[in-house]
Amino acid sequence: MFVHALEGPWFSHPFWRGKFLIASPEQLERILASDIDSLVIDESRGLPLLPQPDFQSQVVRRPDRKLKPMAVRLQRPFRQPQATWITTTGLSPEKEKIRRAVQRSARAIESIMSAAAEGNRISANQVAPLVDDISASVEDHPEALVGLTRLRTKDEYTFVHSVSVCALMMTLGRHIGCDDETVRQLGIGGLLHDIGKMAIPDAMLKKSTRLTDDERTLISTHPEQGYRVLQASSDVSQIVLDVTRHHHERVDGTGYPLRLAGDQLTMPMRIAAICDVFDAVTADRPYKRAWTPTDAVTRMWEWEGHFDRALLFAFMRCIGVYPAGLLVRLRSDRLAITLPPRARGAALQVRAFLSAIDRQPCGVTDVAIGNAASDDQVVGEEDPARWGIDNWLIVSEQLLTGSGRWGDRTGSSIAA
Structure with missing residues (x-):
């Protein structure tokens, strides 16, 4: 199978490269033993996903993509602790x-x-x-x-x-x-x-x-x-x-x-x-x-x-780590603000709020970046002034706190 993407920040990935061919059972075992919740399989570049005896998979197909990779959420079975996995150093x-x-x-x-x-x-x-x-x-x-x-x-x-x-x-x-x-x-x-x-x-x-x-x-x-x-x-x-x-x-x-x-x-x-x-x-x-x-x-x-x-x-x-309050553009052509981390090592969360295509509010939505099921990524930083947001300090505070009904208060400051 060919891995198209791994969910989560770089610190939680078990491999250096984000895209690679699973060529051995050991590689699959490392994925299962990691903190990754899901990954994307590209069937056009490797074997298709087959049922595995030791975990269940939930497949989400993406018809809008030419290659049609699949998002797979791994459900790990309960495993009895094995002493062979623990060394004298506790690692x-x-x-x-x-x-x-x-x-x-x-x-x-x-x-x-x-x-x-x-x-x-x-x-x-x-x-x-x-x-x-x-x-x-x-x-x-x-x-x-x-x-x-x-x-x-x-x-x-x-x-x-x-x-x-x-x-x-x-x-x-x-x-x-x-x-x-x-x-x-x-x-x-x-x-x-x-x-x-x-x-x-x-x-x-x-x-x-x-x-x-x-x-x-x-x-x-x-x-x-x-x-x-x-x-x-x-x-x-x-x-x-x-x-x-x-x-x-x-x-x-x-x-x-x-x-x-x-x-x-x-x-x-x-x-x-x-x-x-x-x-x-x-x-x-x-x-x-x-x-x-x-x-x-x-x-x-x-x-x-x-x-x-x-x-x-x-x-x-x-490394999948950003400052909170940064205005970024997503692969889905939305503008979003980066949110504070919920926990150490957790996937990046952003709050999308503006369409980069028509510059209109698109509804405030939280997105987990690096989550294979969401199929979205940060592609770059954006300057608020370029988008006609002349009061970014106020807008960012409202977006981060979820207060002020942002869409009603700042729509007029977005250049058409």
């Missing part, structure tokens, strides 16, 4: 495998940084197998990898952070259509982006209180330090060099070390800036509690001039 075998992959990669990065601190040259060939290992882990169970990288101690923050940024950069690269080699180089860049921290005193990196201005100035030299180390190697690509040197640049030119701005920032630099900050703020630090993914993207979206907004929006689409 399932899959998550235990990923935990070991994270640890292997973190230890390897620590070893590479130590070697660099002793003056040894860094080779991309040392890192490539780690990237392949992380890539395989993310493809099998991305939400588990991201979750497990959160369980880091202050002693291993730098190394596990590198693993997590590597995974996020490869995931975003694939989401925006980068070729396999570019995705691989993004992964290598993610693993090595903080290699310059080997020149920073260990006590400063592990400090449990906020840094002084002098300490912050010293730590801000790590991109240039890392660039110099990697520049001495003959097999490190320009993408990796760019990511290492410029992952703290901002699109408005206020970043460091070179204050690059606008078109001076390459796509890998922009991707690295987003993934580096997202992982940093969603991890517990000695002096700061972790933000939730929703809090992180909300604040990052508010930081005008920090990030490439098109790429940041693509990142939010990639």
Whole structure:
């Protein structure tokens, strides 16, 4: 069977790609063992859906689609707990495998940084197998990898952070259509982006209180330090060099070390800036509690001039997490406002209210994005002014709270 789409945000998907061919019973078992409630099967690209002995399926056909994929809601049978699924660490075998992959990669990065601190040259060939290992882990169970990288101690923050940024950069690269080699180089860049921290005193990196201005100035030299180390190697690509040197640049030119701005920032630099900050703020630090993914993207979206907004929006689409109150366009040609998450890891909810075809109110309707049965997706951000909504603060508050009978009060502000 060919999977056309998986329901729910990226953190709950058991596979990296949203579209793939189910080629083994193990893949089907991973889907059944995940938190996914439904998926879409495209019968034109694989075997048709057949009755399965261990779960029931509710099929919803979509005649308006040429390919006519089917939405399938999986009803899992009750299963007696099996001791074989629990390890001594309390993790399932899959998550235990990923935990070991994270640890292997973190230890390897620590070893590479130590070697660099002793003056040894860094080779991309040392890192490539780690990237392949992380890539395989993310493809099998991305939400588990991201979750497990959160369980880091202050002693291993730098190394596990590198693993997590590597995974996020490869995931975003694939989401925006980068070729396999570019995705691989993004992964290598993610693993090595903080290699310059080997020149920073260990006590400063592990400090449990906020840094002084002098300490912050010293730590801000790590991109240039890392660039110099990697520049001495003959097999490190320009993408990796760019990511290492410029992952703290901002699109408005206020970043460091070179204050690059606008078109001076390459796509890998922009991707690295987003993934580096997202992982940093969603991890517990000695002096700061972790933000939730929703809090992180909300604040990052508010930081005008920090990030490439098109790429940041693509990142939010990639992980299925958006700030509440964002005006978006749906695949169904409706405008909608993003709603606050109902629960951690829950599918994105939006509230559709306006037709993008005739600019007329279409009835306020809540839609679960990523829900295969709803067959709707977010396709882009919209500017309220473009749609003649000149009082978005009022409109958004009424839509979020369900108050004020929005359709009666704001219809006159929608340009015909």
